Amino acid sequence: MMDHKKQAAEILEAIGGKENISAATHCVTRLRLALVDEGIVDQEKLNGIDAVKGFFSTNGQFQVVIGQGTVDKVYKELIALAGIGESSKEEVKEATKGKMNPLQRGIKTLADIFIPILPAIVTAGLLLGINNILTAPGIFFDDQSVIDVYPQWSDFANMIIVIANTAFTFLPGLIGWSAVKKFGGSPILGIVMGLILVNPELLNAWSYGEAVKEGTVPHWNLFGLSIEKIGYQGQVLPVLVASYLLTKIEVFLRKKVADSIQLLVVGPVALLVTGFLTFIIIGPVTFAIGNGITDGLVAIFDHFAALGGLIYGGIYGVLVITGMHHTFLAVDIQLIGSTGTTFLWPMLALSNIAQGSAAFAIMAASKDDKLKGLGLSSGISAWLGITEPALFGVNLRFKYPFIIAISSSALAGLYISASGVKANSIGVGGVPGIFSIVAEYWVPFLIGMAIVIIVPFVVTYLYAKRKKDV
Structure with missing residues (x-):
């Protein structure tokens, strides 16, 4: 059994002691800290703590990845040792407000608006994916859909589309x-x-x-x-x-x-x-x-689809580090609202998969049990659309997995953009994302998925074995 008090004490020491904490809260997997001076954090010591699976700084907050089911226990011990009260997420955000420039504050505002409604939009996207499977011709039958062959399913599909479209309507x-x-x-x-x-x-x-x-x-x-x-x-x-x-x-x-x-x-x-x-x-x-x-983006991708895919597919992982990826959620929603589809979101899904594949490669190449566990858990998380643990806990830590992942994502982005791949909704930004892709583009999207699954894993694994740093 993990000694949560001991882990909390080690974390407190590594981040500079109780005098360095202005406020502290936690989410499902991470400690979210407002620190007086992030520069005095002993990153090497923090990395060596058993409970810590990674850490990163974003929007003025220093976040320590602990893991679901453990983070709340470590948090309680941490605030007891530090002699501070529990803080809400809003209080921590307020404590870190002064550390953000106007651009960061603008991005954070957009994130705070769109993230709370994301579950409704993603749910609608998944339901639309089910409707696609039932109504799109050529998936299971030549030039016919499931409801064409089995008309008794048509009302079932219609009920799904009513439920799914409500969030967008x-x-x-x-x-x-x-x-x-x-x-x-x-x-x-x-x-x-x-x-x-x-x-x-x-x-x-x-x-x-x-x-x-x-x-x-x-x-x-x-x-x-x-x-x-x-x-x-x-x-x-x-x-x-x-x-x-x-x-x-x-x-x-x-x-x-x-x-x-x-x-x-x-x-x-x-x-x-x-x-x-x-x-x-x-x-x-x-x-x-x-x-x-919308018209400007559509025109750019109409005339320079491959170049646009190469650039967006490559920089999306970088945008996640800065937090700027939240601004593109609004762009995706605007594209879907105006045109019925988005050509940006499929590249997001592939970028997340690439980061997960690189983390899996580190897991496979490493001889360290803690790093293996972190690579496995963060890789699964990235394949399900949450890349921060893989990014900050594994890939950026060793640098080359991140570079290989974004390069692979750029290559896949180039291919699927040149193939005209579009999604008709925002879904789970990882492997399940295929259900949000317009059915006629499933094959090129699957090829894109193969690129970001195989290339980052193989290249990262071989490079890690050669470098022998994991």
Whole structure:
């Protein structure tokens, strides 16, 4: 049995003692620490502690990978030894806020908004994958789908698509809830604001282009001002900006309006003002910006698909280190909302698999039991879409596994982009990701998977055996 108190004491010593801790919390697998000075951490000593499977610094937090089921026990012993109280994740984030530059704060804000809604989006993506298997022709039968051959399954598939599409149909409601919560307002008002933007009374955003061609876009006439009566299904920017404005108005009113009438004034005024401004200014402007970003990305990958895949496939692992990968979650969602598919997400999935394969190679090449265990657990985690343990616990530690992994990912990205591979949803960013791929692109995606499974493992293993450093 592991002595959790001893492990906590060793960790405390390695990170510079209790005087170096401003606040501490933990998540499912990691200690999340706000340190006074990360420069005094004894990394070699920290690496040698049995409970520690890796560590890294991100967004001003120093995170120590312990593992599920153990981290909470080590955390309790750590805060007892340090003489500090338990902190929430928000308190630790607040303690590290001053260490981030404006770009880092912006990326963190996006991450804090989109990560809470990710389970709903990933679940929807997996369900869409099941629907793909049932409805796509040519998977099990030549030029026919499962429901073509077995019509009794058609209603089953239809029910799945209704359940799966809900998260994407009402995406602004999810974003509104999370964004207003992040900005400091009432989450319920954020949900309402998001749902306002997809009200069935409005022209569906997916029908907007055709309506423009036909000249049938409906309008409101506000005292001579003509406003397009359109919804913002699948759009990210309109609801983000509207949520920020809504929160600012709500917070302002709560400070000015007497408590006794806040229920009658704050919500109605905040929603009414934000709603009018969104339909008149915010919506049209951000809709144009969002579509411009989408059109620009699509044009780049239409004309330079292989080069785009090579670059994005190669740099995604680097983006994870900096935390900037969270910004591309919003881009993927915008692409899916505007075009129905995304060509970026498949490369994300392959990048994660490549990092896991490199970690597995270190496990196979190593003679150290702790490193073998870390390589196995972090490799599995990466293949299931969570790469931080493999990145910071194994691959960056030895450097060459990381370089080999991102090189392999770049090669696979080049191939699948040149093949036109697309996903119709965001799913599990690893091996199960194939279920989110449009069925007609399964074969090239599987070839891409073979590249990032075989190449990083073989090359990393051979190099590790030659170098003899594991």
